[in-house]
Amino acid sequence: MLENENPDENGSQSRHGRGMELILSAEDSKDWVYKGEGAANIVLSYIGSSDYLLGKVLRIHKVPRGRTKSTNVSSFLSRHEILLWRDIGENVESISKEVIGQLFIMNVMSPLLDPKHVDGGIRVIVSKEFLERVGKNILGQRPGQRVDVSEVDVFCDSALLINDHSLISRKSGTLKEEVCFAVEIKPKCGYLPNSEFIAKKNYFKKNVPRFEMHQILKLHQGEISQLSRYNPLDLFSGKKERIHQAISALFSTPQNNFRVFLNGSRIFGGLGGGVDKAAVCCHDRNGEIEDLKKVCWLPLDSFPELITEAIFSSAALGRLLASQKLDHYDIEGAIHAYYNIVYEPCLACKTCSDPDSLLRYSFLHDLSLEESLKIVRDYLIAATAKDCSLMISFRPAEDMGDDEFNSVFLESSNQYFDYKVNFIDLDMKPLQKMDYYYELDQKIATVYAKYMQNEVGYCNSANLSEGNEVQWEQ
Ligand SMILES: O=P(O)(O)O[C@@H]1[C@@H](OP(=O)(O)O)[C@H](OP(=O)(O)O)[C@H](O)[C@H](OP(=O)(O)O)[C@H]1OP(=O)(O)O
Numbered sequence: 491m492l493e494n495e496n497p498d499e500n501g502s503q504s505r506h507g508r509g510m511e512l513i514l515s516a517e518d519s520k521d522w523v524y525k526g527e528g529a530a531n532i533v534l535s536y537i538g539s540s541d542y543l544l545g546k547v548l549r550i551h552k553v554p555r556g557r558t559k560s561t562n563v564s565s566f567l568s569r570h571e572i573l574l575w576r577d578i579g580e581n582v583e584s585i586s587k588e589v590i591g592q593l594f595i596m597n598v599m600s601p602l603l604d605p606k607h608v609d610g611g612i613r614v615i616v617s618k619e620f621l622e623r624v625g626k627n628i629l630g631q632r633p634g635q636r637v638d639v640s641e642v643d644v645f646c647d648s649a650l651l652i653n654d655h656s657l658i659s660r661k662s663g664t665l666k667e668e669v670c671f672a673v674e675i676k677p678k679c680g681y682l683p684n685s686e687f688i689a690k691k692n693y694f695k696k697n698v699p700r701f702e703m704h705q706i707l708k709l710h711q712g713e714i715s716q717l718s719r720y721n722p723l724d725l726f727s728g729k730k731e732r733i734h735q736a737i738s739a740l741f742s743t744p745q746n747n748f749r750v751f752l753n754g755s756r757i758f759g760g761l762g763g764g765v766d767k768a769a770v771c772c773h774d775r776n777g778e779i780e781d782l783k784k785v786c787w788l789p790l791d792s793f794p795e796l797i798t799e800a801i802f803s804s805a806a807l808g809r810l811l812a813s814q815k816l817d818h819y820d821i822e823g824a825i826h827a828y829y830n831i832v833y834e835p836c837l838a839c840k841t842c843s844d845p846d847s848l849l850r851y852s853f854l855h856d857l858s859l860e861e862s863l864k865i866v867r868d869y870l871i872a873a874t875a876k877d878c879s880l881m882i883s884f885r886p887a888e889d890m891g892d893d894e895f896n897s898v899f900l901e902s903s904n905q906y907f908d909y910k911v912n913f914i915d916l917d918m919k920p921l922q923k924m925d926y927y928y929e930l931d932q933k934i935a936t937v938y939a940k941y942m943q944n945e946v947g948y949c950n951s952a953n954l955s956e957g958n959e960v961q962w963e964q
């Protein structure tokens with residue numbers, strides 16, 4: 491591990507504030523172990539002896555398996571993305587996507603979600619050999635379905651060093667001495683859209699949570715083996731009883747929406763990346779959840795109550811919901827603004843035959859470039875807010891604690907807990923994904939409409955959330 495005298499690109503990412511960079515090379519790979527991964531990144535925990543790196547994770551990019559350097563996507567924003575994001579920093583046209591990504595987190599998402607819940611991390615330089623070795627070392631721990639489709643991007647020359655938010659420790663304390671546990675929740679969209687641009691045939695989008703409709707498509711495509719009982723609207727309701735209901739549902743059907751960590755190690759919830767087998771397996775690990783009782787004096791039934799109290803008393807979910815609601819137009823409206831920006835014939839209008847709808851869309855096509863940019867920018871910010879996760883880390887406390895953390899008092903166990911909320915995965919979504927978003931939305935709506943016709947004949951959300959089997963017409 492080396493420190494380089496070269497100052498970094500924006501001067502603020504430097505380790506110890508000394509204008510130096512951290513460089514990870516082949517021999518450092520042994521100090522980094524697999525922690526988890528999503529669709530786009532792999533996250534590693536540090537197990538070496540550097541006090542600075544202990545309690546940190548390294549987030550490295552993945553690429554589709556077998557992609558060679560020659561097919562590398564551009565490292566810079568596209569012409570239209572430059573227009574879209576020109577206000578988030580200076581010279582966005584000449585800054586790499588990695589650095590833009592950090593500017594997006596710090597200058598766009600952090601003010602929306604509250605800086606105390608957002609950690610932009612610092613970029614560190616990683617050698618190709620480091621990434622190659624890490625990629626080999628972690629192969630055995632990665633879920634098979636993730637391995638089949640993706641691998642470490644060894645041509646990336648930097649990675650993001652972030653605090654491990656499954657841990658909680660006092661600035662003055664040492665991580666090693668403290669017992670802590672954490673939950674990771676991917677809440678997804680917490681409200682029902684009400685855009686006038688939603689087509690009449692898709693009226694049910696205004697009544698049924700997107701998560702619930704998407705479950706039907708996922709089941710149909712074999713991505714999940716049973717419907718989730720979780721309803722994001724409960725989690726975001728601001729009402730204790732409904733939040734508790736959401737947490738209980740996440741415990742019974744965690745899918746990729748819920749994980750529990752004890753002292754930084756995952757003890758409940760799957761790794762994602764395939765049919766939810768990994769998540770089902772984790773129920774066998776209830777024994778390890780029982781460990782919470784031993785180490786934190788927390789009765790198992792009190793655990794959902796504790797998470798509920800933390801969510802209820804924190805303003806974080808409210809902030810997240812407000813950010814999600816920046817999507818005022820729904821993709822059925824925003825797609826037209828997108829075509830104004832890229833200046834191409836609108837594919838959504840091309841496939842629409844309803845004169846009333848076309849008239850409404852023509853209003854969107856008459857908007858100025860600035861107005862179109864705002865609609866799409868807000869849509870993409872909301873997309874990030876609908877896809878991020880939050881980590882809430884806890885540790886038992888003697889009393890109400892101090893300013894460093896929030897505290898909750900758990901009546902059932904007569905105990906105080908310190909907790910801290912952090913958002914993770916606040917990545918900027920690519921503008922090019924707008925077409926995909928539109929197509930996915932149509933697919934979800936079509937399959938859901940078919941499900942309603944075949945199965946219930948009307949929209950009955952209670953029926954869906956019971957985990958009922960869905961029969962499909964051949
Ligand atoms: O489209 P969605 O709602 O399915 O969200 C995708 C997520 O699927 P989910 O339904 O949460 O299992 C998906 O998660 P998984 O890979 O399924 O764990 C990703 O988070 C994806 O984002 P990105 O492509 O990595 O930037 C997410 O894509 P975005 O829509 O956020 O761009």
Ligand SMILES: Nc1ncnc2c1ncn2[C@@H]1O[C@H](COP(=O)(O)OP(=O)(O)OP(=O)(O)O)[C@@H](O)[C@H]1O
Pocket residue numbers: 525526527528529530531532533547549652653654655656674749877879914915917
């Ligand atoms: N700062 C962190 N502290 C602790 N664990 C983390 C942190 N960041 C990520 N993780 C773990 O690594 C996993 C993958 O990270 P992340 O969600 O950032 O990946 P991704 O590929 O961007 O996800 P997605 O599929 O949503 O795009 C998370 O689900 C979480 O368990």
Ligand SMILES: [Zn+2]
Pocket residue numbers: 825826829836837838839840851855
């Ligand atoms: Zn159009």
